[in-house]
Amino acid sequence: MDDLQRYNRATAHLDPPFAVLDLPALRANAEGMLHRAHGKPIRVASKSIRSRAVLERILAMDGFTGIMAFTLPEALWLVSTGMRNVLVAYPTVDRAALTELAAEPLAAREITIMVDRIDHLDLVDSAVAGVHDRQEIRLCLDIDAGYLAFGGRFRAGVRRSPIRESDQAADLATQIAKRPGFRLVGVMAYEAQIAGVGDDPPGKPALTRAIRLMQTRSQRELITRRGRIVQAVRQITDLEFVNGGGTGSIEKTARERAITEIAAGSGFFHPRLFDFYRGFGGHPAALFALPVVRRPAPGVVTVLGGGYPASGAPGADRLPQPYLPCGLRYDPNEGAGEVQTPLVGQAAEDLRTGDRVWFRHAKAGELCERFAGLHLIDGDRVVDEVPTYRGEGRTFL
Numbered sequence: 475m476d477d478l479q480r481y482n483r484a485t486a487h488l489d490p491p492f493a494v495l496d497l498p499a500l501r502a503n504a505e506g507m508l509h510r511a512h513g514k515p516i517r518v519a520s521k522s523i524r525s526r527a528v529l530e531r532i533l534a535m536d537g538f539t540g541i542m543a544f545t546l547p548e549a550l551w552l553v554s555t556g557m558r559n560v561l562v563a564y565p566t567v568d569r570a571a572l573t574e575l576a577a578e579p580l581a582a583r584e585i586t587i588m589v590d591r592i593d594h595l596d597l598v599d600s601a602v603a604g605v606h607d608r609q610e611i612r613l614c615l616d617i618d619a620g621y622l623a624f625g626g627r628f629r630a631g632v633r634r635s636p637i638r639e640s641d642q643a644a645d646l647a648t649q650i651a652k653r654p655g656f657r658l659v660g661v662m663a664y665e666a667q668i669a670g671v672g673d674d675p676p677g678k679p680a681l682t683r684a685i686r687l688m689q690t691r692s693q694r695e696l697i698t699r700r701g702r703i704v705q706a707v708r709q710i711t712d713l714e715f716v717n718g719g720g721t722g723s724i725e726k727t728a729r730e731r732a733i734t735e736i737a738a739g740s741g742f743f744h745p746r747l748f749d750f751y752r753g754f755g756g757h758p759a760a761l762f763a764l765p766v767v768r769r770p771a772p773g774v775v776t777v778l779g780g781g782y783p784a785s786g787a788p789g790a791d792r793l794p795q796p797y798l799p800c801g802l803r804y805d806p807n808e809g810a811g812e813v814q815t816p817l818v819g820q821a822a823e824d825l826r827t828g829d830r831v832w833f834r835h836a837k838a839g840e841l842c843e844r845f846a847g848l849h850l851i852d853g854d855r856v857v858d859e860v861p862t863y864r865g866e867g868r869t870f871l
């Protein structure tokens with residue numbers, strides 16, 4: 475039985491739209507990630523999962539430790555439901571959440587927040603000024619891991635921290651060490667230009683060469699710079715962890731001595747954008763099904779909904795991929811629509827009203843902001859349904 479038959483058979487009792495998670499595919503992806511990490515622990519990026527039940531399944535496997543959360547309210551909620559060791563990977567200015575963090579011993583013990591300027595500490599101090607018996611706040615220093623060339627005129631990577639060099643990192647670490655109420659426990663440097671940029675984009679040879687060159691140089695530069703930074707900060711304070719990488723760079727990041735753990739999330743679902751890497755593959759694990767609701771003309775079918783573009787620089791690569799049956803594509807004039815999406819191509823000839831089309835999201839966790847639950851498939855059966863964050867009434871971003 476092929477995947478299309480298997481998915482259709484497993485979900486025959488369900489009315490689309492709905493989303494599924496193929497459990498054997500998820501497990502195989504997780505095992506592949508662990509293999510690439512060469513024994514270094516992987517911290518699970520929750521933004522790319524957005525379902526507590528799925529996070530729990532992953533964390534039950536050896537080799538995955540802790541969560542990389544995307545907001546402090548999310549981290550507080552996760553800890554209140556039993557999760558531990560949560561790093562919030564982006565700075566927070568949410569005063570109510572900071573107040574809760576400073577007031578709750580369990581939350582303060584299990585959550586680490588991200589800083590890259592002394593302003594962040596000032597903001598925390600002012601937010602929690604009224605807290606009686608304030609807990610010590612655990613901090614992680616965010617480092618800019620972007621790649622610069624031509625005297626800074628070329629830049630690859632994401633705009634995050636202003637801290638780039640070891641003296642800047644040491645300076646901030648020293649200021650934190652002198653400041654009551656805080657403890658620096660970690661360093662994070664995320665190399666998005668390697669981890670999040672596929673080095674095998676189809677049909678673009680010149681771009682492919684440029685990406686590979688940039689990534690090789692960036693990796694080389696990062697090994698020394700990240701090492702220097704970590705060494706400098708360790709002279710000021712004991713660090714519990716040094717985090718780096720993402721799904722696309724696991725094996726490269728794991729090789730660096732300075733790194734104690736890798737962050738990764740997208741690899742579990744293996745969404746469309748992760749098809750374009752030379753170093754690893756994966757199995758599409760998260761899919762959504764939309765029903766064919768009409769057939770406007772021969773060779774065209776229209777499905778309900780579909781306009782779930784992924785975040786990032788806008789472009790066709792951000793649209794979901796019409797995945798099964800093979801051979802369907804968007805009408806270039808309409809793309810993926812708000813309430814309906816026409817699809818053209820050979821396979822449209824064979825689809826009937828009421829049939830379903832299976833899609834993959836371009837990214838991983840954003841899919842879960844569209845659906846309240848994930849139907850878990852094993853073989854040709856749905857074995858469970860688990861809520862997404864949205865299904866639990868939680869929409870953090």
Ligand SMILES: Cc1ncc(COP(=O)(O)O)c(C=O)c1O
Nearest residue numbers: 522563664720721737738739740
């Ligand atoms: C700080 C940080 N680490 C790691 C990642 C990698 O996550 P993923 O493996 O889901 O691509 C991201 C993605 O944006 C990130 O922001």
